[in-house]
Amino acid sequence: MRSGFISVKFLKLESNDGIVENSQNMLSREVDWTLLSFENGTASPTIWLDFGNKVTGFLYVELEDSSSGSLVYEYGPTLDSMFYRKTMPMPANNVLTLDGSFVALRYLKLSLASESPFPYSCFAKIRRIGIRDSSYPALYKGGFESDVPLWNDIWQAGAYTVQLCMQPSEYSYAFDYTLTSEKKAFVRDWRNPYSKYVIWDGPRRDREAWIGDVRTEALLIYSAFGAYEVAKSTLALFYDLQNTAGIVPGSATSGQDFKEYNLWWLASVWECYLFSGDKAFLAYIYPGIRRLLEWIFYSVDDRGFLYNDKGWMWTFPRQGYNGATQCVLYFALECAEKLELTMDNTESAEACRVLREEIKRNINAEFWDEAKGVYFDTIHLANLQTFVPSDINCYATVFGIADTARTERVLDYLKNNMWNEFGSTTIDKKIRNVVFTPEHKKQLAMYFGEVKDEDAESILWTHNKQIWPFIVAYEVEANFIAGRTEDAFALIEACWGNMLGQDPGTFWEFVDAESGEFSTNIIMPGSRHDIMGSACHGWSGWVAYLMQAYVLGIKPSKAGFAEIIISPQLGVLRKVSGSLPTPHGIIKLSIEMDEARLQLSLDCPDEVAVHYEISASMLSGRTLEIVRNKQRIIV
Template sequence: MIHLSRGRGTLAALSAGVTLMSMLTVNAAVAQSATGAGHAAGDPWTDAGYQPRQGDWRPYVLAPPGHSVDPVAVSSVAARGGAVQGDPKALLGTAKKPLRLTSSGDRTQSPLVTLDFGKDVGGKIRIRVAGASKTPPQLHVCFSESQQYAASATQTNNGEDAVAPGCDTANIWNGYPGQPYTYDADSHTFTLDTAKLPATLTDSQLRGGFRYATVFLDGPGWVDLGAVSLDYTAAPRQSDPADYQGWFLSSDNELNKIWYSGAYTVQLDTWMSDTAKSWPYQTGEADHSDAQVPGADPDQEVIFDGAKRDRVVWEGDLAIQAPVTYLSTDDVPAVDNSLSSLASQQLSDGFVPAESLVGPHNQDEIRTYGEYVTWFVYNHYEHWLYTGDRSYLAQWWPQLTKAMAWLESVRDQDGSGLISFAGANSCGHYGYSDCGHETYVNALYKRNLDEMAELAGARGDTAGARTYAARATAVKDAINSRLWDASTGAYRLSTEIPDAYPQDANAAAVLTGVADGDRSSQALTYLRKNNWSTYGSLTVSPSTPNASIQPFYEPLPSGFEASARLAVPDPSGTEQQQALQLMRTFWGHQLSEDPGSTLWEKANLDGDPGIAQFTSLAHGWAAGPTISLTTQVLGVQPTAAGFSGYSIVPTPGGLTWAQGSVPTPHGAISASWRSSAHGFTLTATAPRGTRGELAVPTGGHKVRVSLDGRTVWDGTRAVGGAKVTADGTTVRVSGVGPGHHTLTSHTL
């Protein structure tokens, strides 16, 4: 089924008490403040006709320039059983007199005032309290990443509307979809001491991940309120979160927004390591994010899976978040602390728990996720590739070899030659649980073996490198002989479930080099014909006969698929164009919906977030396009440790130009390219200590190529001793030294 189209924009009313006029105010605020500040015409986030301008990337940055953030609008006001006196803009700091809220009873009677911060944010709310009745009511603030899932009379969240109006659900089991909401586990309470008013009060607990903040009262009485602001405590070691070290820009406004939403999502997931969530909560326990991540430096950041929840470090999420960090903020210490914390949890047999062991819920999952052991190895390899940090690799090398030994221990040596996690009872992975011999996890293991061969070689262990390389070949052969279905032209889910052909299996087979030759194109053609639907590419085809495998939209493997399409050699550029089409459809849909700034954990068939009010709408594992747009579309990738070797191999996908900068340990590598009907021009600047490969796409045509004005390829062969190769898709010049260079092709 092929049917891709942009999603609709839908915003649900916050409460039944919202008037038509206030709803018009809500919609106007959403339209005018998608990035958290008022914008004039010509802003890329608000102007549908915006045309990107070369070099002008800063308007796309969603991160604030400092750590104090103000709301941009009052999105709704509802008196309910109380009263609202004065101008609600007092909470924006733009009215001369405070706003008085009066409640006649408990929280079900309280007036509600909802503030819109214009984008997903996180931190501690500050609120000016000018005065209160002699016996004041309790003052509460509720939080929600979207209006659609803010508790209200029309969106009850399993009873949350009567207990925590305006909140979504951040705490598992209490109000999780299908579970009754029995007590207020989500609003934050401000203590009022009338003897110390007026005063500016700061929330005692942070809330990570919200766009909307709803003020309400509990108990009879009144409170006079002034300006509300936020102590933005995400990315705490970044004094100016908006000052990116790496950037991307192209001729496509939508793709640019997707790049920056991914970068901002990962920033919003970056916090001090003592702000994790320990859950599930005891009945009556209020929301708090103040647990220490085991094994992490308490004075340094980590990168959580989501700002709202789970608020722990996960290996699979870091597989996306770490490269995004390297390519945008270059906050390497946050990556180091995250990877170290997980490595320190390794069990005696080499198994590495998938997540920070914070609280009972995480402790219960200590051996659940076998897949994430493969991501442990991958993350350390990527760290080596991007940073070249030999001491860090040496520190954790014993853990890496033990993890690989554990993976090898669950491989069937006598039969299939494939790994499965049934015997270890570690069958869970990102989207479903399957104890079989899967294409997806075996492809990840094959890539680990390739990575360990390279790392062992870099450490001088030639024997170890040969062993890992031989195993990689054996696993690859086993996947292709047992899991490739030639009649369907796709990889099976597993030997146990041979009638399902998942997105993850086929995309991973391409990305990891399992799929050779025609298998790559056939696998991607299968997904295009069978999995593509309204909002993107589904995890499995809707026609899959196995009822236990249901389709939905999952950002992690969708990122893999987009990357796989960019990676397949295709002189026509069709696969590249489909990759960008997938990005515009799936990630563009997310940005067309609330909160309009960050990327989602998952989505249902109807295009809504996948776990309703519990879904994380700032989940870093969804940021795959940020990586692909820099490393594949712009084309800048490390090919040796710490970018001592690099390549710039653009994949235009129909774009007319792209440019950007990538931070490296040696200094920034900048690249800019422009495509036309007559040829292609790439300019690049690289620092000392690097040596690179530059390439131009051919579009399937015969081209003449010049480097810095000197012909190096005449259309059929290298000229003047230049190191040039051609494969029908690109012409590549290797051994290019540091400095500024221009590579130009002309169609013959």
């Protein structure tokens, strides 16, 4: 848990033409002030500060005394990305300043400024500086530990990344200057019965709830914090934004309408019920489920496919009947079938089952490349119709669209054609000589103004064989499901282990595939908005959920943890322990394995039924011993 005031550490100082006295004093409550001063017309002294990790909230400065002039803050997530600057007048009472602007940063550079044309001494005596934390005050009820510190650190960084994306809804949207007054009022005033916090994509950019991101982040929020109320709040937000046709927006504040993201809401509602067991919440939101299902059945074609009428979701332009969207539709309908059965609507549940089976047949008939052993997909460019992306292949294997034989071929293809030392790339080959369609140029105009053909490749560079942990995590899950434990571990270490060793300490939106670094290049060069890559992105943190669900091996199989399945995959590890919050209490599990023995020690509420699925590779001649609540139940 971390909330309240976040202190900062001294990094370095540059006196320049000024004076710095007692530079460490402002970092402690117990001692006197730090002095910064310079003569107007010369270079101000500068102090560099480090919060030790990414933090969010409001800059706070307490002054003993000051001259006229301004305090200047420059900040960013890394030392190479100090692109953000705020200038604040010295406070009139020389006692306290509280900057009302939301910030997300790790490093802070503090200096002084004077706009006076006359010579004088500009100074500030700073008693205290820090951040008033804004993130959800999470209790880490769940956890993961092993005999190898790297994996423990990856879990902690993933959980912390997602915690920083749990923020009060009233602070939403980095681009609020683009909003209408009506939308600004909605952001400021929206309330719900569950929580004031919602799930953002990232705390700097976009500071917005995106339902495709929410699905992955919520899984970790349940497993690490048991914070069901934050997920309910976010799902209720999208419910309130659902239009009369039944469509849920892809993004809550900017209101971008992606037909694929619309589908993730169904999956997220089911998973919220699966983990929380809160049928009252399900009943509350059920009218929205019915409206969305009616829209789906009205909108699909005779193959069961849904048309995307927008140019992109999270990746390349995907307008049309692309295969990745049909995979998400299949999964959404599987979740909808379970929701309808829960609500005793057997007729609708059966309709969902029939439609998704039709979709599954047609995906395999239309998007499978037998020669390559992989699924291809469509891309909406003027000079290219098909390509091999990771998303359709990951979705097809994780959601059960691909059979066992195809799953093995797909995972071999991804490993052989997309893996590098930093993870797995978005596509198998870079796309060259990109030409946008006229429709897509119109859609991009809201960001760039006029878009020319020569701009196309630079605009798409971030997805052109780059590494996006969001989809890499689906590939990790696919490998776990297929029993390819070594490959799952190798991908986690390559992608998240690489980020872990770099600033700011949280997991990024995407990784530069060539350098393995956090890119300080603008995601879409020429854009009117601040869209440098996000150094703290919740969809990259959900790998921590996969470690609890597949390495520790605990997953709910009935709503509200009435029943769980324990099926661990230890891979390179020999000792693993962890915990998982449930509505009945916390489940704790420790596993030890050597050449002769496999021992599981479980502390679990009596209300939870447990099924064990221990793989042959985990047993492999070992004696199995299971202890539940200190009673040996199997040897």
